[in-house]
Amino acid sequence: MTTATDLISAMKDRIVRDFHPLRIILFGSQARGTAGSGSDVDLLVVLPEVADKRKAAIEIRRALAGFPVCKDIIVTTPDEIARRGDLVGTILRPALREGRVLYERT
16 A cells, blocks of 8 residues: 555656756645645645746646646746745745755755
8 A cells, every 4th residue: 555655755756857846845734744535735846947837737747647646736936936935825835834845956
């Protein structure tokens, strides 16, 4: 039986291999340790630059389609984090404050 931790690690590896992000942050219930059996996986994927964030998120979801868990993929850039990372009401703020970094390019 595959655990949520195993699935998250494998999804991280796939994103790193296929999309070369700067950082991947797990946030939400999985990061807080309060996830139940039906909880989704929330990932903030920081790409160096991206012309269309929505299209990039769809491409990442497609790459992760074989993983048997619901997932919410948010794509952002360092520029957007600098501009909007502290704004109340954005998904970036809680993801950056409460999330757990799964990967960071060195």
